[in-house]
Amino acid sequence: MAPPAARTGPEPSRTDPALIRNFCIIAHIDHGKSTLADRMLQMTGVVDDRSMRAQYLDRMDIERERGITIKSQAVRLPFASDDGTTYVLNLIDTPGHVDFTYEVSRSLAACEGCILLVDAAQGIEAQTLANLYLALENDLTIIPVLNKIDLPAAQPEKYAAELAHIIGCDVDDVLKVSAKTGEGVRELLQAAVDRVPHPVGNPDGPARALIFDSVYDAYRGVVTYVRVVDGSLNKRERILMLSTKATHEMLEVGVISPEPLPSDGLGVGEVGYLITGVKDVRQSKVGDTVTLVSRPATEMLGGYKDPRPMVFSGLYPIAGEDYPTLRDALEKLQLNDAAVVWEPETSAALGFGFRCGFLGLLHLEIVRERLEREFGLDLISTAPNVVNRVIMEDGSEHVVTNPSEFPGGKIAEIYEPVVRATVLAPTEYVGTIMELCQNRRGTLLGMDYLSEDRVELRYTLPLAEIVFDFFDQLKSRTRGYASLDYEPTGEQASDLVKVDILLQGETVDAFSAIVHKDKAYAYGVDMTKKLRELIPRQQFEVPIQAAVGARIIARENIRAIRKDVLAKCYGGDITRKRKLLEKQKEGKKRMKMVGRVEVPQEAFIAALSTNDASAAGKK
């Protein structure tokens, strides 16, 4: 194999920081970030045209299929500048979704510059705007870029003005490229060299490197991505993680270009990877600081946080015997997704499963999809819920992650998480968006015009209102034009109640929900009606009730079945009848018993999934 072109640039561990440019790309999904990255790989010669594949940096199947980046990647690109010098460009690919804001913030912290990539036919979206604010907070140099200028629908002048207005730069500073055709990409790389400041650090101080991502590789264990701030990390040294105080042998250090390329070490300003042989990403936490055991730094780089789950859902195997498989799968998954938390839980209706915490709805859906795809599981997930803090009159406190564990007794106060939501949309939809947010207990914080026909609305909303079907509603009310971003901002005391659903007097834990007092009735009516349609008639009448405490707020009845017999049975019919009986018995096995009531698995799935699955399916 011919040596990769990347080796012709300055060598890792011996690169002058003045020649390094570290930058990331912030873009909305579908605005062409991966295509632009692909073009940069080709243009700098680290990938030849023959081995090029679309979305080169997106490794997971799910990432490539859904066109999103879940885990960050960092690639080292040699770039022959107009001044005749070869520079090292480190492109740090960041996750684009709100669920992964923390990971985004760590990636940004590893950079000095940021390409703000916006579709020239669509303009900036709310999530991009949120990440742009994060970049500005990190004092990054912003290079505004309009992509897809080759599209007939492109309006580069209009959106250049919008970008200039948002960033506060000159319209002429906005670059125009087509990642698809390659037009303007070289100019963009040159702009990165010219505009992004080079990294500055103390080469002689104790080593400090920021972990901005860590991924689990089945063959190599955990691969940790770092940006060296001070000093250097050299191979075969022992490293120390400042937050956990854990020490590891550094088995390999190197850069990605775009395949792993071992090196002697990493110096000030360099971006690369380390391998220590640990098997669990929780040993290598995003945001942590790496130093050397031999000469440890004492001060952590700022910004480290433990990931905090925001949305919870019960995951249950459809086949009860898959429970151990699900446990193994979650353990394996946690090796490369430190943000998933889980604990065993038992549901009278669904059997044995796990209550899992996620960063957000997309995270929930991705985890569920990976469990099903990579481990061959069929899962039911209960409707997503948030964490409630319940203060009792006696002063005791309960943290409720599962509605069925909501405490009885005298409650003084209930708190729920709230978020600050930003909605960007064409001005004509302001009315309908306000109506939706009002319905969802939102408080308007402010409204700004980004341009003549685009507006930014800022709301405080209870997170619980968003995890239901908010995004779907928003999209359908605005014909898909609105974009949404939100970030947790704390909690508020609210008038919340727990609504229970009872089948023949027995509470079905999987259907309990914590909702605002004013919405309890609507939830009760919806759920009882839905279940009446989904549960087959039994040999006796089955009342379905919704209750708040002891008070029944809605009731439906499933009438008793009176006829369940195939009237005719003749000689030529017996085999068919026996086979039908065998099939029905198989079906009976898949029934869950709630008291005496046989409820088909499908009824649970249908009742639980109608709202949440679509809400989580945001792109």
Add this chain to the structure above:
Amino acid sequence: MPSTLPDGEPAPVDGALPDVSVSRLGELPLGAYLHVPYCTTRCGYCDFNTYTAQELGPGVSRATWVQSIRQEVRLAARVLDGRAPAVSTVFFGGGTPTLLPPADLGAALAVVRDELGLAADAEVTTEANPESVDLAYLTALREAGFTRVSFGMQSATPHVLATLDRRHTPGRAQQAVAQARAAGFEQVSLDLIYGTPGETLADWRTTLEAALAAGPDHVSAYALIVEEGTRLAARVRRGEVAVPDDDLMADEYALADELLTAAGLGWYELSNWARPGAECRHNVLYWRSADWWGFGPGAHSHVGGTRWWNEKHPAAWAAVVDAGRSPARAREVLDADDRRVERILLGTRLRDGHPLTDLLPAGAEAAKRQVGEGLLDAAAYDEGRVVLTLRGRLLADAVVRDLVD
């Protein structure tokens, strides 16, 4: 489109039975079923294996049916080789057997008598379309040795007959019963269908009263099943007619049971009522898992725990039997558990019920519970038998699902 055949294992070309089935010959009575696969028109609800002249295609005709039947009965005689008892019941079904001349039906019966032996008190039934018989026809059948006739009356309500595509006029069935009596038939049965789209409870009462007025000694009343692939199923799918409502069917069943019982016809199977002694012995043989040999296209047989089914199309069937080979398309040799399940499945449908001793512990436990739920008769249970109550009859499939555990 006639219904499809089940999957099974290949059947031997000489029709030979496995040893295990041969060893059981004689344990239970033997019946003969003869399938006559012809109709003048196909009724919209019917998924039976029957063909109009047009559907039949070239190379096969009604005229050759009896010759091919003779070949198949001879094959049965070779296989059984005198090891089975004489045939105790014969049943001609269809299709419309009475589309054939009475001489053909008589000739087929004679072949069974000559080749397999016929018990002196044998019950010999034919299904009959009220439209296709008259006194002379019925007399000829009686003289040929037929003892029982079952008329497809279906309904006495014109709009229901129209929905079912039945051509006969409402009064015709009653006349036919009278003619059968005149021809010397002691056993006359009427087949009725309830739950037809558009039928009301009052319509059904009219039908029951008309049937009873004709004075049959046996009535079969079947709930209409909308079978996949029928014209009726297509009409339901297109929303032209509404699927019969289960609750109405339950009411209709209860009404049938009430009126028929009051007229002296007691239930002896879920869908069959008869004067004492007028029960159809041939059908009881099915429901008691006894032996029968089915002759004709698509006919099913069950002998000594082996079941097989014939080539369906009359032309395919005739070609094989005329060449002296078995027309069995496939077969299944029932294992002990299949046989137990079938015994319970079928036996529970009968008024005499099924012995508790045939149930496994879980099934026996279920039976006990079902007595408490009013599904099984308490007195019969105390005597060691599973017997359905009226409520239990309407929920029989659910009852059986638990009994076979």
